Amino acid sequence: MAAYTHPSFQEPEGSTKIWRYLTTAKFINMIQTRTLWFSRSDLLGDPFEGSVTLPMYRGPLTPEDDKNQRLIMRNSIYINCWHMNERESAAMWGLYAPHTDSIAIVTQYRMLRDLLPNFVFSGMVKYIDYDKDKIGGNVLDVFLHKRFSFAHEMELRAVLWDGLDFREKMSKAYGGNLSSDAPPQEALTTRSYVNSVGAAVPVDISNLVEKLYISPTSPDWYKEAIEQLCKTYGLKWGVEKSSLSARALF
Numbered sequence: 001m002a003a004y005t006h007p008s009f010q011e012p013e014g015s016t017k018i019w020r021y022l023t024t025a026k027f028i029n030m031i032q033t034r035t036l037w038f039s040r041s042d043l044l045g046d047p048f049e050g051s052v053t054l055p056m057y058r059g060p061l062t063p064e065d066d067k068n069q070r071l072i073m074r075n076s077i078y079i080n081c082w083h084m085n086e087r088e089s090a091a092m093w094g095l096y097a098p099h100t101d102s103i104a105i106v107t108q109y110r111m112l113r114d115l116l117p118n119f120v121f122s123g124m125v126k127y128i129d130y131d132k133d134k135i136g137g138n139v140l141d142v143f144l145h146k147r148f149s150f151a152h153e154m155e156l157r158a159v160l161w162d163g164l165d166f167r168e169k170m171s172k173a174y175g176g177n178l179s180s181d182a183p184p185q186e187a188l189t190t191r192s193y194v195n196s197v198g199a200a201v202p203v204d205i206s207n208l209v210e211k212l213y214i215s216p217t218s219p220d221w222y223k224e225a226i227e228q229l230c231k232t233y234g235l236k237w238g239v240e241k242s243s244l245s246a247r248a249l250f
Contacts (some may be wrong), residue, residue, distance in 0.1 A: 006106050006250040009123025009142045009159075012112030018082040018156055019089070021097035021104045031233050035193075035200040038078035041143060041199060042071075045142045046150070050074040050142050066207055072173060075185040076166035082112070084124070086212055090244055091152055100168050101222065102215040104242070107208055109156065116158055119190050127154040144205070154211050160201065162194050216244035 005011075022030070030036065041049050050070060057066075083092050088104055097104065113122055121140070127148050128135070135141045143159055193199045212230070214223050218241070227239045 006121045006123075006140065006146055007135065008138045009121045010126075010144075011113070011123050012084060012109050012156065014108065014113070016084055016109040017086055017106060018084055018109050018112060019092065019104050019106050020082050021092050021095075022102065023097060023099060024051075024101040024103060027105075028229070031205060031230070031235060034202060034205045036080050036158070036203050038080045038158070038194075038199040038201055040075065040198055041070055041077040041079050042074045042080060044081075048147055050077065050132060051052075051130075052102060052142060053128070053133055068173065070120070070171070070226065072169045073139060073166060074170070076162045076164065077140075078160040078194065079143070080157045080160075080201070082158075084109075084154045084156050087243065088242060092240070093216065093244065097215060100215050100217045100219065102177045102218070103226065104213040104221060105209045105211075106213065108173065111210070112158065112210055115208050117201065119245070120124045120129075120158050120160050121156040122156065125150075125157060127151040150250050157164065159201055160190060160193075161200075164191050206235055208233075211238045212238065213240050213242050216242035218242075218245075 024057075026037070050073060052070065052132075083089060086094075088106075091190065093102070093104070109122075116122060123144060126145050127150060128145055130147050135145050140159065140161065144157075146153075146155070193201050214226055223239055225243055230237050231240065
């Protein structure tokens, strides 16, 4: 089922190649569980994740209350990250899959978009100057922006918002009773995938991946092991050694 469109999420062309760099452990978990892992946004390693910019912080809202609400929001957002590129990236191998037992999966954006559940949004990250620029006013806009120093990531992200968790935490922090109305089924479905550090979202993995690339520093036997692993799980994916392992011509 295709994900809903959202005004905060600018989508690339459907044919855009997207890459996800993984350790073998994460790859095995993906194919065993048939899920994509969404990390809680505050655990991604960027302290500015979900933050406003300096010009926005000087705005009309009470800074402390505004900050607390954003921190609550940050703990209710879960993100699955991809790298947009026509070719594999030495930088991405080094940053996210530095070990010899690492894998890169590649697909087209339309395949990811069409296989995500309808409560997940997806779009490109915009890179800005947090000292000078402003971000739009939608609550999700801050999760589609990062500092210029991260521009090398060329990131596309899928975002899940646990709105039920956000509502409960806001009620606890600022008082007031929760609505007696039953939460929508969509909110309950989202909650069922979430744990304390992330969310494992079911996806038709067999139709998501176009090809696998194995680490340029992997030993010769590793490619055969990954091919056998895919065969065991009924996955008919092509497996190639990274082109970065090619010998120089001199």
